[in-house]
Amino acid sequence: MIKYFPLSIFCLFSLFSNAQGNLTGNIESIFQYLNEDTIIDAKQPAEKGLINSYMNVFYTYGNFKAGMRLESYLPRIQGYPNRFDGTGIGMRYVGYANDFVDVTLGSFYEQFGTGLSLRAYEDRALGYDNLIDGARLIVRPRKGIVLKGVYGYQRLSFQQGKIIHGNGIVRGIDAEINLKEAFKKLDSLPLDIVLGGSFVSKYQKDDDESLILPENVATYGGRAKLRYKDIFFDAEYVIKEQDPSADNQKIYNYGHAAVFNLGYTTKGLGLLFSGKSVDNMSFRSDRNKDLQDLFINYLPSLNKTHTYNLVATLYPYATQPLGEVAYQADVLYTFKKGSLLGGKYGMTIGANYSTTFRPVQHTSNINLLDSTRVTYETRPFDKSDSLYWEDINFNITKKFSKKFSAIASYYSIKINNDVAKISNDSKGIIHANIGVLELAYKINSKHSLRMELQGLFVQKENGAIKDKGNWATALIEYSISPNYFFSFMNQYNYGNPDSEKRVNYPIFTCGYIREATRFMISYGRQRAGLFCVGGVCRFVPASNGLTLSFTQSF
Amino acid sequence: MSSILFGQNDAEHALDNKKIPAVKLEDMKGKAVNTAELGLKGPVVFSFWATWCAPCKKELNTIHDLYTDWQEETGVTLVAVSIDDEKTKSQVPVYVNGKAWDYIVLMDPNGDFKRAMGVNNVPHTFLVDQEGNIVYSHNNYAPGDEEKLYQEIKKLTGK
Numbered sequence: 001m002i003k004y005f006p007l008s009i010f011c012l013f014s015l016f017s018n019a020q021g022n023l024t025g026n027i028e029s030i031f032q033y034l035n036e037d038t039i040i041d042a043k044q045p046a047e048k049g050l051i052n053s054y055m056n057v058f059y060t061y062g063n064f065k066a067g068m069r070l071e072s073y074l075p076r077i078q079g080y081p082n083r084f085d086g087t088g089i090g091m092r093y094v095g096y097a098n099d100f101v102d103v104t105l106g107s108f109y110e111q112f113g114t115g116l117s118l119r120a121y122e123d124r125a126l127g128y129d130n131l132i133d134g135a136r137l138i139v140r141p142r143k144g145i146v147l148k149g150v151y152g153y154q155r156l157s158f159q160q161g162k163i164i165h166g167n168g169i170v171r172g173i174d175a176e177i178n179l180k181e182a183f184k185k186l187d188s189l190p191l192d193i194v195l196g197g198s199f200v201s202k203y204q205k206d207d208d209e210s211l212i213l214p215e216n217v218a219t220y221g222g223r224a225k226l227r228y229k230d231i232f233f234d235a236e237y238v239i240k241e242q243d244p245s246a247d248n249q250k251i252y253n254y255g256h257a258a259v260f261n262l263g264y265t266t267k268g269l270g271l272l273f274s275g276k277s278v279d280n281m282s283f284r285s286d287r288n289k290d291l292q293d294l295f296i297n298y299l300p301s302l303n304k305t306h307t308y309n310l311v312a313t314l315y316p317y318a319t320q321p322l323g324e325v326a327y328q329a330d331v332l333y334t335f336k337k338g339s340l341l342g343g344k345y346g347m348t349i350g351a352n353y354s355t356t357f358r359p360v361q362h363t364s365n366i367n368l369l370d371s372t373r374v375t376y377e378t379r380p381f382d383k384s385d386s387l388y389w390e391d392i393n394f395n396i397t398k399k400f401s402k403k404f405s406a407i408a409s410y411y412s413i414k415i416n417n418d419v420a421k422i423s424n425d426s427k428g429i430i431h432a433n434i435g436v437l438e439l440a441y442k443i444n445s446k447h448s449l450r451m452e453l454q455g456l457f458v459q460k461e462n463g464a465i466k467d468k469g470n471w472a473t474a475l476i477e478y479s480i481s482p483n484y485f486f487s488f489m490n491q492y493n494y495g496n497p498d499s500e501k502r503v504n505y506p507i508f509t510c511g512y513i514r515e516a517t518r519f520m521i522s523y524g525r526q527r528a529g530l531f532c533v534g535g536v537c538r539f540v541p542a543s544n545g546l547t548l549s550f551t552q553s554f
Numbered sequence: 555m556s557s558i559l560f561g562q563n564d565a566e567h568a569l570d571n572k573k574i575p576a577v578k579l580e581d582m583k584g585k586a587v588n589t590a591e592l593g594l595k596g597p598v599v600f601s602f603w604a605t606w607c608a609p610c611k612k613e614l615n616t617i618h619d620l621y622t623d624w625q626e627e628t629g630v631t632l633v634a635v636s637i638d639d640e641k642t643k644s645q646v647p648v649y650v651n652g653k654a655w656d657y658i659v660l661m662d663p664n665g666d667f668k669r670a671m672g673v674n675n676v677p678h679t680f681l682v683d684q685e686g687n688i689v690y691s692h693n694n695y696a697p698g699d700e701e702k703l704y705q706e707i708k709k710l711t712g713k
Binding site: 022024109181263268332333334442479518553 | 572573575576583584585586605606607608612619639640641642644645647648649650651652653654663664665666669670671672673674675678690691692693694696697698699701702
């Protein structure tokens with residue numbers, strides 16, 4: 001007995017330490033102290049100081065899982081949705097998962113296919129969180145087959161430290177099969193095929209006195225992913241039943257959304273052609289909501305997400321859920337090292353083109369006076385000549401030596417400000433040409449310098465300056481690996497037609513990073529603008545002041 | 555018995571004893587992958603990135619130039635986890651192949667793995683040992699960070 005004593009102690013110890021399970025998560029806190037700045041029309045909030053904080057804790061022990069997020073807005077930082085306040089639990093769940101089933105009770109995020117019918121997700125930078133609170137079951141009956149079912153209410157807001165749910169209930173099922181994984185016999189087939197289908201329905205009581213509203217509204221659709229050697233094709237098509245809402249002025253039309261991607265890639269070359277057609281496809285769990293509230297589905301715009309400041313934030317485009325037809329082409333090619341253009345380190349060129357139009361709405365067979373409230377007819381990819389958006393851009397990335405590299409980019413952006421409203425200072429199509437030069441210089445193994453020069457030039461219309469006119473931005477960044485960075489950026493609206501609005505927006509930022517911990521301080525002016533991530537945008541007012549942020553992963 | 559002892563010691567050295575969470579994702583070809591069961595030999599670097607994240611691309615392009623040497627010397631594998639959602643997801647294979655990367659690329663369009671790993675923002679890089687313990691992680695990228703990462707890889711493999 002005694003002989004085995006140390007062993008059993010170790011076994012116990014080992015068991016005990018395993019019994020702690022696995023814990024992961026993160027913390028984020030952002031504090032702002034804002035000044036009054038009459039030149040850019042920035043207001044000082046009554047509290048002067050604002051702070052948002054979040055902490056996620058996810059725990060797994062064997063097949064068991066549990067997690068939650070605590071949130072705190074004391075009060076919320078500037079530009080955040082105005083219905084976030086207090087401190088409390090903003091997301092929580094328990095669940096059990098093995099290779100066969102995965103069940104979650106409480107809050108969960110989910111996406112069916114490409115998200116055209118259902119996508120619950122969080123984007124903290126935007127204050128976007130449409131999680132579903134309820135139950136989810138995922139079943140994997142055999143390799144290559146995934147079945148999902150979800151049921152619940154969506155998160156609308158967070159008030160006095162509590163989740164506020166939307167009015168309508170959301171339920172959905174989704175099935176996907178990877179033929180090659182599911183059926184061994186197909187292993188020799190040179191073609192990969194994945195097929196899927198989904199059905200999503202919402203229920204909301206009829207709250208209209210004059211119309212008979214459908215209380216149960218469904219979307220259904222199918223998708224396919226095909227791959228043959230270096231060529232891939234994927235597509236999804238979703239139909240929405242009659243869904244009179246505040247978005248569509250309570251019309252009784254069916255809606256649709258369709259996307260496809262066709263690509264060819266090989267070492268050193270990538271080609272992509274995509275298309276998208278959307279009509280009457282705003283699908284929310286409360287028919288009376290607008291802006292970014294309670295979307296069940298996800299309709300991102302079909303264009304490249306740009307990173308340079310002026311390109312990304314001055315004229316961004318978000319999908320028009322009522323209807324649009326869009327196409328995109330994307331190319332990336334790398335000239336090999338040692339080739340004529342590649343030089344010693346190779347050179348990459350990229351080109352991207354995206355364009356979006358209003359769909360054609362046929363009304364010749366429609367009697368607007370009848371009682372159907374069907375106001376037009378349309379077909380997928382039936383586009384008109386009315387332009388909503390166009391973006392043509394090129395970039396060249398070249399490393400000249402071990403120390404020096406550069407990226408040169410050019411963008412031509414056209415946005416229809418009457419439809420995709422971006423500015424109160426202009427009408428019609430705004431056409432901006434943007435040039436960016438980025439230079440990076442590595443001083444030694446730890447110290448490096450980076451510089452950006454950006455110019456945005458708005459095309460004049462009949463000799464008159466459009467919108468806010470021309471802008472210039474300069475940025476310089478000094479970093480000391482792996483712990484520090486310092487940067488200074490100034491945006492100058494030198495071409496504003498109103499000479500009093502030719503304002504500089506200087507901002508200084510520095511950061512300290514140690515492994516998974518990051519502190520950041522910035523001080524300066526930030527201009528008002530539309531802040532977009534993916535297909536969702538939020539308006540951020542101009543501000544002047546101090547921002548401190550802290551993030552930690554564990 | 556000794557294995558229990560050593561196992562315990564290794565775990566103590568690991569960062570807060572944090573293991574790679576098991577999340578089911580797909581690779582660029584649509585093949586299902588469990589993040590905790592990649593079946594790779596040697597250390598693994600998980601690097602969270604996106605096509606719209608300039609420092610992420612800079613980090614992965616820098617490592618791309620060094621990757622063959624790193625693999626030969628330490629047997630390390632890099633797994634580039636794209637957090638591009640449906641808006642830009644289709645551009646991932648264009649970028650990855652256009653740049654001729656040799657990494658394993660996983661798609662995390664709804665942020666499931668990102669959330670489980672506690673990633674606040676990209677780039678965020680994790681170094682994982684053979685047993686799945688996270689031994690080092692770094693948020694952000696500045697030129698030179700790849701050398702610190704490689705020192706940690708060498709420390710892990712005893713080289």
